Amino acid sequence: MSRFWSPIVHQLAPYVPGEQPQDRTYIKLNTNENPYPPSPAVMTAIETIDGNLLRRYPDPESVQLTRALATYCAVDDDNIFVGNGSDEVLAHSFQAFFCHHRPLLFPDISYSFYPVYCDLYQIDYQNIPLREDFSLAVEDYDRDNGGIIFANPNAPTSRLLPLSAIATLCQQQPDSVIIIDEAYIDFGGESAIPLTREYDNLLVIQTFSKSRSLAGLRLGYAIGHRDLIEGLKRVKDSFNSYPIDRVAQAAALASLTDENYFCQRLKQVISNRYNLSVKLEQLGFSVLPSAANFVFVEHRQMAAVVIYQQLKSAGILVRHFNKPRIANYLRITIGSEDECNRLLETLADILDKG
Numbered sequence: 394m395s396r397f398w399s400p401i402v403h404q405l406a407p408y409v410p411g412e413q414p415q416d417r418t419y420i421k422l423n424t425n426e427n428p429y430p431p432s433p434a435v436m437t438a439i440e441t442i443d444g445n446l447l448r449r450y451p452d453p454e455s456v457q458l459t460r461a462l463a464t465y466c467a468v469d470d471d472n473i474f475v476g477n478g479s480d481e482v483l484a485h486s487f488q489a490f491f492c493h494h495r496p497l498l499f500p501d502i503s504y505s506f507y508p509v510y511c512d513l514y515q516i517d518y519q520n521i522p523l524r525e526d527f528s529l530a531v532e533d534y535d536r537d538n539g540g541i542i543f544a545n546p547n548a549p550t551s552r553l554l555p556l557s558a559i560a561t562l563c564q565q566q567p568d569s570v571i572i573i574d575e576a577y578i579d580f581g582g583e584s585a586i587p588l589t590r591e592y593d594n595l596l597v598i599q600t601f602s603k604s605r606s607l608a609g610l611r612l613g614y615a616i617g618h619r620d621l622i623e624g625l626k627r628v629k630d631s632f633n634s635y636p637i638d639r640v641a642q643a644a645a646l647a648s649l650t651d652e653n654y655f656c657q658r659l660k661q662v663i664s665n666r667y668n669l670s671v672k673l674e675q676l677g678f679s680v681l682p683s684a685a686n687f688v689f690v691e692h693r694q695m696a697a698v699v700i701y702q703q704l705k706s707a708g709i710l711v712r713h714f715n716k717p718r719i720a721n722y723l724r725i726t727i728g729s730e731d732e733c734n735r736l737l738e739t740l741a742d743i744l745d746k747g
């Protein structure tokens with residue numbers, strides 16, 4: 394608390410990211426990072442950067458990267474906006490589209506950054522409860538609103554909404570901006586990007602952090618109608634002209650050129666997810682059907698918080714949210730095969746003793 398803070402700073406309840414403890418080496422299955430390194434092409438791009446060029450500001454518009462993303466997403470250049478992590482793209486989107494008098498709608502169980510941005514930008518919002526099985530029903534959003542946002546696959550539930558439901562929603566709400574946060578879409582969903590050509594109110598947001606193993610690089614992007622993209626650029630150029638540094642622009646570009654490596658690693662994570670889910674079920678967990686690089690699980694006998702604590706003592710971090718409806722669940726990131734095996738052995742021990 395400081396007497397120098399602006400009034401709004403007193404009211405903020407900042408987002409709490411998953412722990413990144415430095416006290417010992419953990420098997421980190423708590424922040425949905427990719428267990429595999431980025432493509433070797435990324436490392437080459439970083440290593441061959443001309444140090445002398447770092448004297449100069451980077452391209453403020455990330456033109457080359459924008460073009461490559463446009464090709465990758467099969468849209469035009471002016472349908473792409475890039476930002477310093479998708480969190481920044483989300484923040485700009487909240488400011489660009491949701492700062493008005495009608496309430497933003499999002500699920501009660503959802504990415505916990507959404508209410509934080511609402512506080513920051515003083516946006517009124519309403520939580521729409523997910524159904525009993527944590528599925529999202531688009532009919533529930535058929536009410537007065539000033540915008541709709543959710544993650545698909547949803548976090549932390551891992552559940553996927555089919556594309557047809559998103560199309561229905563865009564039709565139902567032609568006057569609201571609808572944002573689909575596709576941080577995990579590469580792990581098993583069908584992207585809504587093609588729908589952005591049909592619906593001028595749809596904005597899709599993706600990231601290099603999860604599926605491209607580049608959380609440390611900070612690169613996210615949005616795909617949508619050029620008017621939405623122009624709105625985002627207006628906010629960006631009123632905030633930071635150079636959000637993407639030279640290293641990030643080069644590395645992200647390189648990542649896009651190595652589709653083969655990308656697909657191989659995706660397949661591996663998906664296969665690890667399948668094996669882990671089967672074995673977790675055998676240990677007495679119920680596992681929600683996952684289209685992401687994590688699973689959301691509940692044990693039939695032992696409390697989630699107890700399992701969380703015992704895993705942590707054993708050097709394995711998973712995520713526990715002490716929140717209504719999900720307090721007895723754990724969100725477990727899909728690790729490498731080794732990490733999954735270590736997790737399963739440790740869980741078997743914990744459950745034996747419990």
Ligand SMILES: *Cc1c(COP(=O)(O)O)cnc(C)c1O
Nearest residue numbers: 478479480504544576600602613
């Ligand atoms: C991880 C995550 C993000 C943030 O991604 P960055 O690009 O690393 O900022 C956004 N949305 C959801 C749902 C996420 O899980």
